[in-house]
Amino acid sequence: MTQFREDAAAVADWVAGYLEDVRGRPVLARVEPGEIRAALPASPPERAEPFAAVLRDLDEVLLPGITHWNHPRFFAYFAVSGTEPGILAEFLTAALNVNAMLWRTSPAATELEEVAVDWVRQLLGLPEGLHGHIEDTASTSTLAALAAARGLRPGGAVLCSEHAHSSVDKAARLLGLPLRKLAADAEFRLRPDALAASLAEGEAAAVVxxxxxxxxxSVDPVPAIAELCREAGAWLHVDAAYAGSAAVCQEHRWALAGVERADSLVVNPHKWLFTPIDCSVLYTARPGALREAFSLVPEYLRTSVEDVTNLMDYGPALGRRFRALKLWAVVRCYGREGLQALIREHVRLARLFASWIEETPGWAVVAPVPFSVVCFRRECSDEENEALLERVNATGEAYLSHTVLDGRYVLRLAVGHHRTTADDVRRAWELLQEL
Ligand SMILES: Cc1ncc(COP(=O)(O)O)c(C=O)c1O
Incomplete structure (x- = not known):
């Protein structure tokens, strides 16, 4: 164990140094495809190597090929945070190495998961009595919700807006359900009239x-959608993977209006609740339908303990990581106030960035900014906007991504890292202007 203590101290030191220095590293990896692989031995070592060799290669071989998601100027996709309590809890999780498939296989992991998801439910102002459990990603949470919906109406279609995430397409494909994508309004929200027309066309298993x-x-009008789902008898799944976390702040609770009528709701603490990837919470008002879809108990998994939650009954995987520990650690170590302060700061920074764009001739904000993401473009061709993004990202100083809206190439800046400051956002704006 002496060696382990030494290695653990070296890892702690490495992590602390990394977090201190990451700001100085290029955000986007600058390697060519195949470069990292070529620098690694093609076959495993015959003899045991010390852990120090792993750390050395992490520094020398792997770090150049890391895109630093834990960098304060990572502004691409949805920016995320691997916060210190989450990092430490992941270390402990690996040490415990429990598989929380059954209550018996680790009662504390199951019961902590129940407590942690209920804490998050309270933080977001969601209704009491919702059943929650943790999946790896929103993709799996949505797959689980739609599997439950399919059980109630086999063969029914899945309906969502053209702006729904591709995880909905993937879940429908895996479940063999037809998917109907509906036109959105000018502010990229699902149109209730389009939904009503589609529901009238044929039976729907679920609406996302x-x-x-x-x-x-953008935020789909959930209250109107919920009413249409009730009339049609369709399952309503709300994908709040990113923006659900904003509801820790009272002023953003409007976004979750109507979700009390949903059958299921997914929120990803690994997106905007400062928990290291992976951690997605699926809430449902109909846990029985999830169990109907997923509960399958062979003899070797049967236990004599009754009236307990066996988490394997709620999703596709049997083996489950003890993800609740990091979520619980993050919520404890930030508290409601700490989480609110971070979310408020991110929204403030995004609006500040949007205001600079709006004030500058030749630039335009092209979508409303309800949370911490700004969609914008220079008033020039798509090709020039794309080339600008490439030039900014090639500096290594910041990393932004893009999307296409109304057929036009659009740049996207997402604020979501817990150490991002106004100076970081300003630097991204300077780069965009200079380049
Ligand atoms: C709205 C939305 N839903 C679902 C997902 C899928 O998330 P995950 O990577 O956790 O599967 C994303 C990913 O960005 C998303 O933006």
């Missing part, structure tokens, strides 16, 4: 409403 779409963070 998005609170915080991937491209623009």
């Amino acid at each position: 409403a998005t609170v915080g779409t991937t491209s623009t963070t």
Whole structure:
């Protein structure tokens, strides 16, 4: 164990140094395809190597090929945070190495998961009594929700807006359900009239409403959608993977209006609740339908303990990581106030950035900014906007991504890292102007 203590101390030191220095590293990896692979031995070592060799290669071989998601100027996709409590909890999780498939296989992991998701439910102002559990990603959460919906109406279609995330397409494909994507309004929200018309066309198993779409963070009108779902007897799944976390702040609760009528809701703490990837919470008002879809108990998994939650009954995987520990650690170590302060700061920074764009001739903000993502472009061709993005990202100083809205190439800046400051956002703006 002496060696382990030494290695653990070296890892702690490495992590602390990395977090201190990451700001100085190029955000986007600058390697060519195949370069990292070529620098690694093609076959495994015959003899045991010390852990120090792993750390050395992490520095020398792997780091150049890392795109630093934990960098304060990572502004692409949805920016995320691997916060310190989450990092430490991941270390502990690996040490415990429990598989929380059954209550018996680790009662504390199951019960902590119940507590942690209920804490998050309270933080977001969601209704009491919702059942929640943790999946790896929103893709799996949505797959699980739609599998439950399919059980109630086999063969029915899945309906969502053209701006719904591709995980909805993938889940429908895996479940063998037809998918109907509906036109959105001028602010990228699902149109209730289009939904009503589609529901009238043929039986729907489920409707997916998005609170915080991937491209623009637009919010579908959930109250009207919920009413249409009730009339049609369709399952309503709300994808709030990114924006759901904003509801820790009272002023953003409007975005979750109507979700009390949803059958299921997904929120990803690994997107905007400062928990290291992976951690997605699926809430449902109909846990029985999830169990109907997923509960399958062979003899070797049967236990005599009754009236307990066996988490394997709620999703596709049997083996489950103890993800609740990091979520619980993050919520404890930030508290409601700390989480609110971070979310408010991110929204403030995004609006500040949007204001600079709006004030500058030749630039335009092209979608509303309800949360911490700004969609914008220079008033020039798509090709020039794309080339500008490439030039900014090639500097290594910041990393932004893009989308296409109304057929036009659009740049996207997403604020979501816990150490991002106004100076970081200003630097991104300077680069965009200089280049
Ligand atoms: C709105 C929305 N839903 C679902 C997902 C899928 O998330 P995950 O990577 O956790 O599967 C994303 C990813 O960005 C998203 O933006």
